[in-house]
Amino acid sequence: MNDKSLAQLFDLPLLQDYYQLTKPKVVALLLLTAWVGMLLAEPTIASLDNMVLGLAGIGLLASAAAAMNHSLDSSIDAQMRRTRWRPVARGRISTRAAMIFALWLAASGFVLLYWGVNPLTAWLTLASLFGYAIVYTLLLKKATPQNIVIGGLAGAMPPLLGWISITGQLSAEPWLLVMIIFTWTPPHFWSLAIHRRDEYAGANIPMLPVTHGIEFTKTAILFYLLMLTLICLLPYLIGMSGLIYLVGSLGLNLGFCWHGWLLKHGERPGQAMRTFRFSIYHLMLLFGLLLLDHHWLWRLS
Numbered sequence: 672m673n674d675k676s677l678a679q680l681f682d683l684p685l686l687q688d689y690y691q692l693t694k695p696k697v698v699a700l701l702l703l704t705a706w707v708g709m710l711l712a713e714p715t716i717a718s719l720d721n722m723v724l725g726l727a728g729i730g731l732l733a734s735a736a737a738a739m740n741h742s743l744d745s746s747i748d749a750q751m752r753r754t755r756w757r758p759v760a761r762g763r764i765s766t767r768a769a770m771i772f773a774l775w776l777a778a779s780g781f782v783l784l785y786w787g788v789n790p791l792t793a794w795l796t797l798a799s800l801f802g803y804a805i806v807y808t809l810l811l812k813k814a815t816p817q818n819i820v821i822g823g824l825a826g827a828m829p830p831l832l833g834w835i836s837i838t839g840q841l842s843a844e845p846w847l848l849v850m851i852i853f854t855w856t857p858p859h860f861w862s863l864a865i866h867r868r869d870e871y872a873g874a875n876i877p878m879l880p881v882t883h884g885i886e887f888t889k890t891a892i893l894f895y896l897l898m899l900t901l902i903c904l905l906p907y908l909i910g911m912s913g914l915i916y917l918v919g920s921l922g923l924n925l926g927f928c929w930h931g932w933l934l935k936h937g938e939r940p941g942q943a944m945r946t947f948r949f950s951i952y953h954l955m956l957l958f959g960l961l962l963l964d965h966h967w968l969w970r971l972s
Contacts, residue, residue: 688758692741692769693734693776700954701829704852705729707958708833708845711911711965718837724787725836729829731780732796736825738773739804742766744812750874753867773804784836792836799828813875816882819864823856824849830958847905848961854899855954858892858931862947865889865934889935892946896931900924906961916964920957927953 748760784793807822830848864878
């Protein structure tokens with residue numbers, strides 16, 4: 672069977688569109704933080720079965736939230752250059768089909784977590800989906816410039832969900848990881864919002880650079896970066912991590928603060944997008960350091 676007949680059989684462009692509905696890059700970053708939460712939950716390596724089922728269930732529900740966002744935000748996406756090529760915004764997938772797909776993903780993920788992992792993880796992950804898809808997308812995004820701050824809690828939950836998928840109970844330690852992502856979120860999104868300020872204004876979305884101006888937003892980014900630097904010290908201060916994490920996190924946060932300082936006081940064009948891109952690597956490497964440090968301490972113990 673040649674490539675053309677395969678494409679006709681599986682309708683590869685349509686499959687690619689449905690794949691894009693899940694925001695795979697965003698979900699991959701969420702799953703990385705959930706996986707680190709799983710590995711930090713126990714002194715030794717957790718059960719492989721639990722990790723695989725937990726990541727699959729969390730991934731399905733995160734993908735469902737992304738697909739719901741595509742469906743509910745299609746009219747806004749069509750007005751913005753960054754998002755106007757999305758499948759629903761371009762009409763390649765209907766809003767109804769996207770929502771049905773999202774509900775199927777959500778049901779599959781919930782059942783997998785409830786029966787394959789534990790009920791607490793299932794309900795909390797479902798609550799995170801509700802927080803992102805309903806509270807943030809339908810209510811906060813169009814209502815307040817603090818949409819990212821308040822709605823960011825839903826996106827900060829994966830480390831806690833990963834931890835609970837292994838232990839089956841709430842603990843104080845994973846909430847520190849939630850606090851890190853919660854504080855990281857505003858500088859991450861506001862940097863992008865500065866770069867796309869005119870697009871958000873045209874779509875009538877009250878992002879902070881639209882409602883309070885770009886200079887105010889730059890100051891807010893620096894404030895959150897200072898808070899992030901302090902909060903990232905907490906895992907070391909409570910004995911959750913060691914010197915490898917402490918030194919590495921200080922370096923990463925100083926780098927992030929430097930990008931924020933250049934954004935506020937520098938004159939380089941495109942600094943907002945450089946700050947945004949650095950924020951992604953910052954979070955990936957920060958959680959990688961947590962994992963490396965935990966593995967090193969475990970080997971020494």
